[in-house]
Amino acid sequence: MGEGIGKLMALKPAISRDETGNRALYGMVLPPSAGVGQAASILHRGRVAAA
Numbered sequence: 001m002g003e004g005i006g007k008l009m010a011l012k013p014a015i016s017r018d019e020t021g022n023r024a025l026y027g028m029v030l031p032p033s034a035g036v037g038q039a040a041s042i043l044h045r046g047r048v049a050a051a
Helices: 002-017 020-029 036-050
Strands: none
């Protein structure tokens, strides 16, 4: 559990720099598990591809 929290804390700066809509999307899509980093990478790649 501590590991998942650590990963969430590591993501926090990147999420706070995002736009409000994307921040809400991250909050809804990211699972509270060790897969958080992977989910963020997938979302980031999708957002870059769409830009």
